Structure formats: C-alpha cells, structure tokens
Amino acid sequence: MPTELEELVDFISHGNTQVRQLAVENLVPYSLSQPSIFYTNQLLPVKDLKLLVRDYKQIAKDAITILINLSTDREVLGNLALDKEFIGTLLSRITTTKLNFSQNPSEPNANLLSMLLANLAKWDDLKYIITLERPAPKDLNSNNKAIDQLLDLFVKGADGTYNKDADYDYLSYLFADLAKQEEGRKYFIAKQEYDNVVPLTKLTVFTEHKSDIRRKGVAGTIKNVAFEIDAHPDFLAEGEVNILPYLLLPITGNEEYDEEETMDMLPDLQLLPPDKKRDPDPTIIQTHVETLMLLTTTREGRDKMREVKVYPIIRETHLRVEHDELREVCERFVQVLMRDEEGEEKVDEGMSALVRNPAKVSASRPQMGGAVGNWASQEPEGNEDEDEDDDKIVEV
Template identity: 30%
Template structure:
C-alpha cells in the first residue's frame, strides 16, 4: 500500500487535472494525525534541526500549488494542508511570505469559495509567532472597483487569483494599492458573520463565513505587537492609510475606530468558534493596561491608547462581556438602572453561554479590567457585580465559580486609602500583567483551552 501511495505523488503535478484530482483524493485520507502512511508520504525529507530550517519537500510544494487549482482540487489541497499543519515541522514551509500572502489575499476576496478552509489553515499557522509577525506586518495588493449594477465599492486582492477565486468580469481597471492585511481580514470577518444564514452560495456576497478568523485574531493578540494593532485607531475607511486624511463626518462622528471594536459584538454569535476566538482576543487585549479606558469607555467618549496620540471612540466592551454571563433574571429598579440598555429586560428564554471555556475566558477578561482603581469603579457602576452574582448562583463548573469569586473579591473588596496616580498605577500593573502573561504564554502548549484552536482531521 505504501509503495502504491508513493507512486501517486508525481501525479500531483500532472498536466491532466483529472489525474491530479485522482492522486490527491487518494492521498488525502493519509493527512490526518495518526494515519499509517502520513509520515512517510508528507514528512520524510523535511529534516531540519537546530538553526537549520525544515526543507520544503516536493509533495508539500505541490500541495501549496494545488491550492490555486480548479475548485475540486483546491478544496482537497486546502483540506490536506489543514490536517498536516498541526505538525510544527510544516509551520516553516507553509509560513513563507509568498504563500501567506496568497492565503490572506484569498480569504479577503469575497468570491473565494474555499475561504473557510483557508481561514482554518491560517489559524493553525498563526499558532507560530513567526507567522503572526508576518501577518501583522503584511501588506497586500488590491484594486478598488465597483461591481456591475452595485453602488458599493469592493476590494479585489490581486494575489488571490486562482481557479476557485474567480477574477471579476470585467477585470478591475483601477490602480493597484498596497493595504495592511489585518484590517482587511477584520472587515472580511465582520462581513462573513451573517453569510451562514444564506444557504444558496450563489446569493452570498461573501462565500465564506470566516469564523476561524476569530482564532487567528486570538493567536495574533497573544503578542504585545498584535494587541497594539487592535488597540491603535484606524480609519473607518481602510483605503485611507494616512490618519491626517481622516476628518469628522457630517453628523459629527469621528471617522476613526479601534479595530477591536469591530469584533467585540460577536461574543453572542451562534458559532462557538467565533465566540471563543473573540472572547480570547478581548482577554488578550486586556493585558494592555493602558488600553483599559478605551476598552471600557462608551462610544460617546474619545480615548487615547499610548503610545498613539490619536483619540478614537471607546470600544464599550462591557455589555458584550456580560451578555454571555447574563440570564433571564429580573433585577430591582436600582440595579436595573446600572445596566447597559442591551442588558435590561432580557427575554425569559435568554440562555447563558453553553461553553465553559468561553465563560471562564470572559470572567478572566473582567478580572484583568479590575487591575486599576478606575477600571474597578467603572465596572461597579455598570452593574457587573449584579450580573455575575446571579451567574454565580447558576454556574456548575467549579473552575468558573472560583474565577467568579476572584472577580467579586476585586469588585466588593475594600479599596486602599492611598491611591497612586492613574499613570503610575497603570505602569505598575502593566509590568505585573506582562510578567503574568509571559508565564501563561510559555505554558500555552499545556493549556487545553488554547489547544482547541488547532484544527485537525477535516
């Protein structure tokens, strides 16, 4: 059997698409972890060790090229690489800048039919800090154009060209421009949120739901550089890269926003992968203490997150953190008035988050936001204690209950009589949280919650 499978490998680059498809369909069952011939077929010859990077073998190079092939071949090639990318040996060969540029461009293109598989692959690759850094700093070439019969502009990523991502007809004739990749991925993620409600693929403006981009954002925000991207004001119009070009709109709203503000509403989305990745992204961003005011403040207030000197509307994350913990309970009038309008008079069928890992992540984010006096006072004034008090009564998981009790101690505990100035306190807490975050990152491989972001055997 092994010899027969090895004979199929050269057919991956055959001129006949039927031969390529047949060879790939027979090799695909060997890509999941635990398959008997996986190592022999896909990992033999990778080598590497010490300072030497793993070498790219012919079969891996072929699979990367087949991701650009016609739809049925590209679909199986993406599936194969998603399954194989659970191995650290393939992170290097799959994270070369040219291939990552194709993957990101492919995801950004609304017409990419295998965009969800590409998002899964990017999720696995960004488990590596090297791949994260490439995505954070990446720029991709796009052409802005108006589809026939539509008023809104769309972006055509030039490097997404492939058999399963058709070029618009007529071909866009606008000028190429280079844009930061991460804001484009965030916009694609937001647009994909409602695509699952449309069963007919031909009627979707974006073919993929892109729920797995949430775990990409969670991976990226593990690093301080990644957090800064999500907590640095960006123009609402992503084609404007110069902040000096941004002015107020006619209704007086500033045309700047924190990228994190775009993803926080999805803590209540129907897809658990999206909810979990967004909750983890928010929690990771909470390690940046200087951003706490921006994370908590309402949109009506403009807040600066150092080292940036540009103010943008607050992210107003509290209601999105509390909704997963909130149930149908009714509160006294005094307690009710503290709550955000979205948390008042919830329907009798309101259910709490079913996934214990997401619940504990949300509670841990609230604990991080309690690390300054200003944060504790703000959370007290917005009814956080009242919500978690009822949540604690219903919670069955002991680990979650323990974290809720930690949160309550911080909210209801006695405050010190002498208080440091805001900036001094932020600097002290920032150093403490960075130290704690470094420890948590170093033990990431032992954390079963983080391992859930690894996609295998599809």
C-alpha cells in the same frame, strides 16, 4: 522500495488533472492517520500541495484540507508560515471575489483557507501580516493593509454579502493568536486612519453571534487584547471601545434581579426579554469572565464594575452554570471586587463570597482552546488571600 502510499503521494504533482484529483482525494484521511508520508524529500509533498491551492475547486479543497491537518506539525507549520509567496496566495484567494475561471465567480474554498491561515498564526513570525501592505480588492472597500482587509472581510462574512460560499468565521482564531503579541494588541486598540474606527470595535459586536466559532474566536481576541493594561481606560470608556456590555450580555440569562441591583446596571442589561439566554458554551463565558478579571487590574476598572453592579451577574452565572473552571474564575473575580481599597472604607457592601460544594471544586488549570493548541490559560498559584498576584491571568 516505496510503499503504495508513498507512490500515491508522488502523484500529487502529476500533470494529468484526473490523476491529481484522485491522489489528493484518497490522501486526505492519511494526513491524519499517517502524516509522515508527506514529510519525505525535505517536505517536497508539502511544497507540491501548496501549488494545488490554486488548482481546480475539488483538488484545491482536498489539498487545503491536507495542509490544515499537517500544519499541527512544527516543521510543516514553519514551512508554510515562512513562505511569504504562499501567504500572499492565501491572502489573495481569501479576499478576492473574482477568480480567473468563470464557473466560480468567488473563492469556493474561502472558509478552508481562513482555517489554514488561522492555524499558521501559531507561528509567531506570521505577525508580519499586521504591517503587510497589498492592493485591496475593489469590492471590499478596505485599505492596503492585509490585516485591515481580513478584518473587514470578517465583518462582511457575518451576513454572507461578500462571498456566498464563506462566512470567514475562522479568521477570528487568527485575530486571537495575533492579539497574543504586542504588535497585534496595539493594532486592535489603535484607531485606523482609513475609516476612523478602532479595529476591536468591529469584533465586539459578535459576542452574541449565532456561530460558536465566531463567538469563541472573538472572545479570545478580546481577552488577549485586554492584557494591554494601558488601554483599559479606552476599554471602559463609553465613547471608545465600551467593552462591558459586550462582555456582560453573553453571560447574562433571564434572571430577575432586585430593583436596587437593576437600577445601577448598564442600560443594555436592564429590561432584558424574558427569553434571554446566556451563551450555551461555558468556555466562552469563562473567557469573558477572565477578561473582566483582567480589567480589575486597575482601580478604575474595579470601581467601574462595582458601580454598574457586575457582581449580581457573576453571582447568578456561578449559581446556574455547572462548569467547575468557570465557577472558579467567578469566585476569584468576586474576591477581587470585595477587597478593600487603600484609603477607602469597605467596598464589599451587598457582596458575599461565592462558594461551592468542595467535592466539586476542580484542581485542574482551566484553558481556552484555539484552532491549533491553546490561546491562553489561567494559572492559580497558592493561597489567593495571601497575594494579589495570584489573581492574575497569564498568556501562554
């Protein structure tokens, strides 16, 4: 005999609007505490919830919230991510500014839909949206590729000019997960024909944005794209991605440096205002330092960071931010910069190893969190002085 909760789940597909609304409203908390009630009859309740995404505003809001919570289950995640018609519905509603019901001229649940789409990127096969083509909404001024539309939407969401009810910040988590795959990394570093812009440069400008969600997602995307080692020359080139200012400014505070150090720093880091603050989230700073670490993979990257005096910035970050995992990656970064290069004289002039009180050193493996699960982790292996491979940062 069905329980009362199971009977309530059956009302999700009821023909009466008020009954549907009461059902999903009361079921939202159970999507966290008792998600199994939605897994019956070969996920029929999940299939019904997918239809409610197009229902009236409040019904759709509750249905999307339930799907977000259920998407942490692998079976549900696959059911959602592999349903191309459903993905098409999400894309249409996220990017539109004109819905069929006049009382809501724009999608009122766009942020929740963005969060759901970001969660679905945990399913690797969702990478097909990188090449998916669909008509572009007229007001978006984008092209016919879904990924370009989402990126342009993310940019417009920063100031609320496209949809007053949405900032689309959670799309940055989608980008971060797509960038874990080769197809995603190659997209973000390839100049697009429709606007002649490298997609990654549309994201780098948000490393100091007020939204911690946007900053975290952008930081994760940049880091994951940096695993594309062949693209490092473009990362560093001032006429291309020019990534260093966007990595260094968020980790820089209002410290005063010696004139000799300041003179060689990037112009963007000279004469900063006295109230300059570094990112308040140490995990975001850690992600940026891990990206710098990846850029030391090439000789060009190491030489560039010595040339523009990245060391003093890392030194002050290590000194002032009390976060063990961040300090650990700062120490490893400096060790790499101080190592002698083959055929060269010593390169560690003006640098010294960063040290902490041993009692405060964490033995845990630092990780960066994403929308659902983790984006990437840094895995120290053995003695760093014995093998340069120990300084690698790896994806998960």
